[in-house]
Amino acid sequence: MPLLYALLEREVVITRRKFLQRSTLLATTLGATKLGAVKSSLLNSSAHNQPGMAPALDVSTLAQFVDPLPIPEIVRPQGKRASPSDRKLIVPFYRIQAQSVVNKVHRDLPPTKFWSFGFTSPGPTFETRSGEPLLVEWVNALPNEHFLPIDHTIHGAESSKPPVRTVVHLHGAKTGPESDGYPEGWIVPGKSKLYYYPNQQDAAMLWYHDHALGINRLNVYAGLFGTFFIRDSVEDALNLPKGKYELPLLLYDRLFTRDGQLLYPVSPDPQSPWIPEVAGNAILVNGKLFPFLDVEPRRYRFRVLNASNSRFYHLSFSNGAAFHQIGTDQGLLPGPVPLTTLEIAPGERADLIVDFSDHRGMQLVLKNDAFVVMQFRVSSAKVADESALLAALRPVPRIPESQAVQTRLLTLDEYVNRAGNPVMMLLNASHWSMPVTEKPVLGSTEIWTLINPTNDSHPIHLHLVRFQILDRQSYVPWVFQTKRQLQFLGPAQPPEPNEAGWKDTVRADPHMVTRIIVPFTGFTGRYVWHCHILEHEDNEMMRPYEVIAAV
Numbered sequence: 001m002p003l004l005y006a007l008l009e010r011e012v013v014i015t016r017r018k019f020l021q022r023s024t025l026l027a028t029t030l031g032a033t034k035l036g037a038v039k040s041s042l043l044n045s046s047a048h049n050q051p052g053m054a055p056a057l058d059v060s061t062l063a064q065f066v067d068p069l070p071i072p073e074i075v076r077p078q079g080k081r082a083s084p085s086d087r088k089l090i091v092p093f094y095r096i097q098a099q100s101v102v103n104k105v106h107r108d109l110p111p112t113k114f115w116s117f118g119f120t121s122p123g124p125t126f127e128t129r130s131g132e133p134l135l136v137e138w139v140n141a142l143p144n145e146h147f148l149p150i151d152h153t154i155h156g157a158e159s160s161k162p163p164v165r166t167v168v169h170l171h172g173a174k175t176g177p178e179s180d181g182y183p184e185g186w187i188v189p190g191k192s193k194l195y196y197y198p199n200q201q202d203a204a205m206l207w208y209h210d211h212a213l214g215i216n217r218l219n220v221y222a223g224l225f226g227t228f229f230i231r232d233s234v235e236d237a238l239n240l241p242k243g244k245y246e247l248p249l250l251l252y253d254r255l256f257t258r259d260g261q262l263l264y265p266v267s268p269d270p271q272s273p274w275i276p277e278v279a280g281n282a283i284l285v286n287g288k289l290f291p292f293l294d295v296e297p298r299r300y301r302f303r304v305l306n307a308s309n310s311r312f313y314h315l316s317f318s319n320g321a322a323f324h325q326i327g328t329d330q331g332l333l334p335g336p337v338p339l340t341t342l343e344i345a346p347g348e349r350a351d352l353i354v355d356f357s358d359h360r361g362m363q364l365v366l367k368n369d370a371f372v373v374m375q376f377r378v379s380s381a382k383v384a385d386e387s388a389l390l391a392a393l394r395p396v397p398r399i400p401e402s403q404a405v406q407t408r409l410l411t412l413d414e415y416v417n418r419a420g421n422p423v424m425m426l427l428n429a430s431h432w433s434m435p436v437t438e439k440p441v442l443g444s445t446e447i448w449t450l451i452n453p454t455n456d457s458h459p460i461h462l463h464l465v466r467f468q469i470l471d472r473q474s475y476v477p478w479v480f481q482t483k484r485q486l487q488f489l490g491p492a493q494p495p496e497p498n499e500a501g502w503k504d505t506v507r508a509d510p511h512m513v514t515r516i517i518v519p520f521t522g523f524t525g526r527y528v529w530h531c532h533i534l535e536h537e538d539n540e541m542m543r544p545y546e547v548i549a550a551v
């Protein structure tokens with residue numbers, strides 16, 4: 001009997017009444033296992049002001065729109081080197097150093113300590129073209145001690161491990177396994193790793209970030225991430241806004257102490273500080289709180305990344321202004337999708353066109369639900385806008401289901417302790433260290449059926465590949481749990497129009513079955529798939545998978 005199901009027999013503590021309240025947990029809820037301690041989600045700012053924790057800053061006391069939006073610098077290569085796969089091929093070489101920095105997040109706050117892949121957090125932006133490889137030496141020049149609270153009860157973060165470890169994953173890249181940033185492939189301060197990125201893929205916004213096992217959530221929270229753009233001729237031909245009219249918007253929420261330092265919330269148990277999700281009251285855009293951006297009354301292209309640990313955004317303009325989404329995680333959509341609200345989950349990207357020509361002389365506030373994110377100040381100057389927004393962008397032929405050679409049923413699992421608090425999350429009831437069970441054949445196509453009995457939406461990310469969303473469908477969790485049968489509660493829903501492109505991260509919504517169709521192309525080797533809520537990922541909601549060679 002698998003370990004977890006053995007534990008299930010002994011440890012399930014959920015009562016009938018609780019089951020009715022939290023029915024979705026029944027399917028896979030186990031009792032406390034190795035962690036045992038009561039942990040709680042500290043999602044409101046008063047809860048953060050508990051004994052033993054520095055009080056959280058109330059950001060509503062800060063003046064809004066006093067800092068201009070920063071734009072991360074474009075990183076320049078340090079020279080050229082031979083490609084490891086072809087010594088005759090000379091490619092750009094970059095050296096990027098993870099280090100401790102201080103940045104001002106707001107005019108009226110003292111400088112904040114971050115960790116960054118440059119001199120500011122977020123780190124610098126890569127710009128490259130499809131088919132143009134590059135090399136990056138990722139250097140760990142961080143201090144020897146972590147400044148955020150490590151939970152040593154989490155797998156991979158035991159007290160026997162060095163506290164400061166980093167490994168870089170380029171999210172969305174089709175990269176060989178030796179350069180993909182395997183979570184156990186971390187390096188300590190003073191060491192570096194040379195990674196090769198072939199960039200044999202369509203134009204898209206990728207992002208690089210730390211992926212070290214057991215402390216990924218802390219390293220990304222500390223600031224270890226940045227963006228990576230791939231361009232191509234299809235994108236060039238569309239005459240989209242470019243140069244100063246195309247800007248990245250990296251969104252991430254944080255909590256700060258009253259003296260302006262990062263505060264990572266912890267559980268009341270000092271022995272096991274992990275909490276299931278983090279929701280900071282301060283939403284940073286490119287490193288600033290409540291920034292403003294002066295814009296001309298014309299089209300802009302905004303490349304939006306949700307770099308938050310746990311927060312899902314629902315972005316809209318305060319005046320209800322419409323905009324278009326033209327691309328998603330892995331590049332351009334077939335055509336522009338009109339929106340007034342964008343939902344974007346952790347790890348996802350959205351490529352937006354906003355036309356400010358209808359808002360000449362106005363000030364637009366970008367909001368997340370009711371909360372202010374940033375301000376756009378539209379000038380009333382006369383401008384000539386040479387850019388275009390064409391009706392057809394990039395064809396995305398739908399992959400027929402008949403192409404799939406295998407369908408895998410995979411559960412997303414949450415485990416609670418006797419107090420009903422989450423203590424661990426798993427994929428398919430399997431720990432990280434259990435044998436690899438997903439072994440797709442290189443060149444084959446599979447359907448992955450993600451079954452979510454939990455109350456949370458989990459953004460599921462597969463490394464190496466791009467995929468398409470087939471559908472989502474409500475089902476009855478207890479029928480699946482007891483009979484291993486999927487009893488559906490309604491028709492399958494196709495993906496939203498702004499999801500109907502190539503994706504690498506998919507929202508698996510609560511009480512739903514989400515199906516994706518995945519061509520496994522590129523490389524053989526060991527990769528990972530995981531929830532992009534980083535608190536979940538660090539607490540075992542990540543599994544290795546292996547692309548194997550065709551026989």
Ligand SMILES: [Cu+2]
Pocket residue numbers: 425456457458459531532533536537541
């Ligand atoms: Cu999750």
